[in-house]
Amino acid sequence: MSDQYVLETRNLVKEFKGFVAVNDVDLQIQQGHIHALIGPNGAGKTTVFNLLTKFLIPTRGQILFNGEDITSTKSAQIARKGVVRSFQISAVFPHMTALENIRVALQGFEGTSYSFWKSGASLNRLNERSMELLESVGLAEYANTTTVELAYGRKRALELATTLAMEPKLMLLDEPTQGMGAEDVDRVVELVRKAAKGRTVLMVEHNLSVVSKLCDRITVLAQGAVLTEGDYESVSADPRVREVYMGTGASGERGAVAEAEASQ
Known part of the structure; x- marks a missing residue:
């Protein structure tokens, strides 16, 4: 090869x-x-x-x-x-905000997925990187919007950001x-x-x-x-x-x- x-x-x-x-x-x-x-x-x-x-x-x-x-x-x-894959059907969590979706993806990448029981405040350290990723796909202004409320194209952009979170x-x-x-x-x-x-x-x-x-x-x-x-x-x-x-x-x-x- x-x-x-x-x-x-x-x-x-x-x-x-x-x-x-x-x-x-x-x-x-x-x-x-x-x-x-x-x-x-x-x-x-x-x-x-x-x-x-x-x-x-x-x-x-x-x-x-x-x-x-x-x-x-x-x-x-x-x-x-x-090797990270996105799917034909948007694979984001519909009842979380855009910011929360990115933060969950970052948790998974860092191996801290089992921290769901902790308070949201404990995850605030991930917010800066989450906002950078949202900015990179043009979604910074929708950070606190529930995903189900996003237009289809923006949902796909959010999915791309969650994929990028996995580096x-x-x-x-x-x-x-x-x-x-x-x-x-x-x-x-x-x-x-x-x-x-x-x-x-x-x-x-x-x-x-x-x-x-x-x-x-x-x-x-x-x-x-x-x-x-x-x-x-x-x-x-x-x-x-x-x-x-x-x-x-x-x-x-x-x-x-x-x-x-x-x-x-």
Whole structure:
């Protein structure tokens, strides 16, 4: 493995009772890059994410992080090494304030999660860093707003701030702009670009406009396998990519993957 790769997979395979959801996938994620994983519904993108973060165990193959084989490492240990994931659905606490959400994330990172029984005053030392993180995603003025009251785009920005609280070396972003209007999409693109400085990002994203603006390199999956890889210009010009995006049968494959994963 080249020293420039933060994350590498070798012949990664995931089978569900005979159904091959991920088929011999090789990824090389370069230090400092924003790398996109794209493909039609059911292509295996989220399954790859689940394998990387050990929500699923590979059937075969290897996963390496900074040259270390983490194929058998548990998800909590992977997070402590600096591989931190956000999800398609906002994963913040809806009835806490934005500030409280960040403070909880910082507690988890510092290993003081079992301090919930202590008074809130005992956690005030975390407030300064929490406010810095809120400022970094444009949410300082919403620090004392209950999360459920935030607009959807701001909730996703808060989730990004909680991810940054874990001081990730590699950020895995799962559909960061899903369900957003154009204004929120543009805002989140800028937030991701800002958050990526000094870090490496691997993202699943359906919005190809977002991919074209953000990503240094793109891997296209189809039917669980790598179809092609390159920069946006070369990938978008590939007729095979246009075919898989405009072809039929994706919804059926997506259903097969969902059913297979649910049975595990």
